[in-house]
Structure formats: structure tokens, C-alpha cells
Amino acid sequence: MSFNVLWFVKPDGGAAARTFTRIVPRENWAAMQPKPGSKTLFEAVAETFGSDGLQQWVDSFGESVEWLKSEFWRYRPDLSLVP
Secondary structure (H helix, E strand, C coil): CCCCEEEEEECCCCCCCEEEEEECCCCHHHHHCCCCCCHHHHEEEEEEHHHHHHHHHHHHHHHCCCCCCCCCCCCCCCCCCCC
């Protein structure tokens, strides 16, 4: 699995209160579809570590995340600085 990921750190003050944003750029909506024959992350983890390992991974990941939300961002040159 290979794709570009951008990370932004929101300057909201304090090392303990940092907010991280992960952005996975795509050219268009169609580019969000999985490629034929590709595996999901869950399938790859289950294949490598078995179903018990997958459950442990999901549980440990869930415990490390305080909150999660998804957004779609679109670059608007007329409203933005050059990224």
C-alpha cells in the first residue's frame, strides 16, 4: 500500500494539546475507489496477525485516539495562499 500523506499540526498551543490533521490527497472522487485486487488495511492486518491480532490492533488503536472526524478539503486558489 503506497500513497502520499500530508500531516499538519494545528498551532493551538502547548505540547500536550497538539492537534494533528492527516490529509490523503486525491485527484478526484474516482481516485478514492480501491484498486482492483487491493486489500483493505484490516484485511492486511488480519492476514498478517490473524483475527485475534486484528482485534488487539483495533482495540489498542481505539484507546490511543481521543476523537476523530472526517472532512473533505478542497484547495481554492482564489481563497488560499499557495500551499
